[in-house]
Amino acid sequence: GDSVTQMEGPVTLSEEAFLTINCTYTATGYPSLFWYVQYPGEGLQLLLKATKADDKGSNKGFEATYRKETTSFHLEKGSVQVSDSAVYFCALSVANTGNQFYFGTGTSLTVIP
C-alpha cells in the first residue's frame, strides 16, 4: 500500500545551520508529494509540493525535489532560523485513492539561537 517513511526527530540545530529531513515513499500509482508544517498551536500548513518526477517544490527557503528513482522527497533548507521551529510532515496523495493523504510521523525541529 501507499506509505511515507520520515526521518525521526527531534532535530535540534543552531541558527543558520543546514537542514535536511529525509522522506521516502511507497506508492502504487503516481503520487503528488507534500511537506506540511505545524507551528506550535496552529494547524497543518502546506509548505511545498511537487506533482511529478523531478519537480522541485520551494517556499520560504525550503526545497524538496521529487526523486522517482530513489522514491524520495527530502526537505532541505540552507540556513534555518529560530522561527522555523515546528513539526514537519511529509505526505503523499494519489488521485485514484480519492486524494487521501498518507503522512509521515512528523519531525520536530527546534532551532536555537
Next chain:
Amino acid sequence: GAVVSQHPSWVICKSGTSVKIECRSLDFQATTMFWYRQFPKQSLMLMATSNEGSKATYEQGVEKDKFLINHASLTLSTLTVTSAHPEDSSFYICSAPQTGRASGYTFGSGTRLTVV
C-alpha cells in the same frame, strides 16, 4: 485564506464519557471533511471522510459506533468519541478540501484528547 476552526484544542475526560470535537470552515463551504488521528510516534491516519448530507465513510478498523461523525451543514463537521477509554487518547485533526485539487486542503489546529 481558507480557515478551518477546530475546537477544543485539548480536552481531558473521564473513561466512559463522550467528547465532541467540532470543525468549522470559516470562509468557505466544506462539502467534505477528513478526520485523522495520530497516536504517539505514529503517522496521521485517516479515520473517516464525512460528506454534507450523507453518512460518513469509515476506514477499515475504525468503529463507526464509537466515532460518530456528523456533517450537519456545509460549514460544520463533528466527531464524537463515545464512551471514551484511555486507548482513545490521541491527537485528532480535521481537514477540508477547498478546490478539489490535491494541494488545496486546509487543516484544523487539532485536538489533543486525553482519557483518564
